[in-house]
Amino acid sequence: MSDKAAKKASAWTAVIPWLFVLLWSSGFIGSKLGVPYAEPFTFLTLRYCIVLMILVPIALITHAPWPKGNGQMAHVAFAGLMIHALYLSGCVWSLKLGLPAGILSLIVSLQPLFTAAFAGVVLGEKVVPRQWGGLALGFLGTILVVAHKTGSGLTFLMTVPAIAALVGITVGTMWQKRHCPAFDLRTSTVVQYAASLLITAVLAVSTETMQVQWSGQFVFALLWVALVLSIGAISLLNHLIKSGTAVNVASLFYTVPAVTALMAWGIFGETLTGLSLIGMAFAALGVWLARGR
Template identity: 30%
Template sequence: MPNRIVSLMIAAGFVVCWSSGFVGGRLATEADMPVLALFVWRFLLAALVVGAWWYLTFRRPVSGSEVRYEMLIGSLTMGGYLLGVILALEFGVSAGIAALITALQPLLAAAVAGPLLGERLGRRGWTGMTLALIGVALCVGDDLGGERGAPAWAYALPLLSVASVTLGSLLSVRRAATLPLPVALLAQLIAATGIFLVAALLDGGGKLPPPKPEPLTLAALAWLVVLSSLGGYGFFVASLRRFGVTLTSSLVHLTPGVTLLWAAIMFGERPGTAGMTGMVLAGAGALLAICGVRRSDPTRRGPDARHVPRTWSTGESRGAAHRAPSPQTPY
């Protein structure tokens, strides 16, 4: 198969599977069981799959301190991040708006953490970020009057998710990861399971209901485990190794539009004129800001400058993350 077609398939697979997490979360809110409990089982099943992968391929001793550090990162980049998103969806925020808000994380990371790690947004980057934030504000204003009737404070929950994943990303770049990929991913999934288990027990009065054998619940579980957990992460790794982190980060900004399309087809969530205008404005601003980050002068970076943190929770070593050709650095 020609390399161009393979690249296109990887890029499309990554955008679709990354978007599936928001759609799967929205699907989970309609299942006949508490959504937080369903996510406990989602992470537990994914951990069992990855655990089997580790057992069959990487059975050797690992560092306990590295595992604990990876669990700390996973509790922020998986647990805290997704908990805020799921609660926002449960309180009525539409899937497309939640995806749009969280897709701003690379820009916020570049603005907040960038100066600490050797990258700065130029004038074009700040202009793009301003446009993106105005676009998000328009979308949120349009969604406030939507059919699901989310309260205004619920739109702060995806912002808390952004803060959580940014903090986890900052921790992830403080030292190079040495754990094999399945071990690191397993540690992060276990941590996320623990976060959602505590939330589910608090929400359910100390009880964790098992998954009900009914079609919608089973479909939501299969969607979240196969598409969101394994598909999203697998295509992320494939995209990272083929394109490098800069282009992969740019693909994230395509996910809100895909999420919006899925939500419109599956749940009838269609934004109004102001929402569509805001979506276009936010996408254009995000792309402009990414161009501003790409054009930052690498010669001004100190020899010990670190990369701006990434959106995703990964277990690969820093060297593996940048093995693919990528002349610039992302978030």
């Protein structure tokens, strides 16, 4: 590889994590735009259908290799169920029960700490003191970012799906890192979304009316989360899981509430306090420490 190509590849490697954060954060904005027009699980079901309508033909036309054997297929599907079905369903179910978005952000933001706690045992990764400090600082930053959004009236029942979402994203990323070290993004993503679609469709049919109020805003939101998040952001996440350590990948999620808050401020005019700005700085510094030099 020439020096020019090597520099270009290095620059792209440095950009990918932050591009992922930007795209992943935009998913919360897209969901907020779309959910008023459709119930949560119906919205997720439509989202996964669009993704599969795009990815299945691509996988077949390009003759992409499928996961080898039932064992590998099961590992890929299970990781997808954790990351897509359990995580997203847990988030929307908690919101449906009335859990304040700030509390939801705090609960799922425990993921980097949980990942670090189990990375040594599950993946054999060593978490150094610098990374522990960064993880703690990142969590403190998240608290400051969402402190003014926590609200009141919290019950334990509201938090159960959120805790399930935390378990889902934590287990899913570590499972994929350990059991699916190499797979084709085109076909494996199809497997993951097909498995997730079965779950969300059952939940939609059994718990919702499945009525949709079609509008320009809803179509835009649906296409945004399907194309930009479910294809773009997830492809970057799979790349990061494959090429980096679990702790490095998980630490990026600390910046998501901050970036989402900035987007919500610019798009919806939501309040952005001085404490939130300080929290954003803490979260960014924490991620820098946790990801290493």
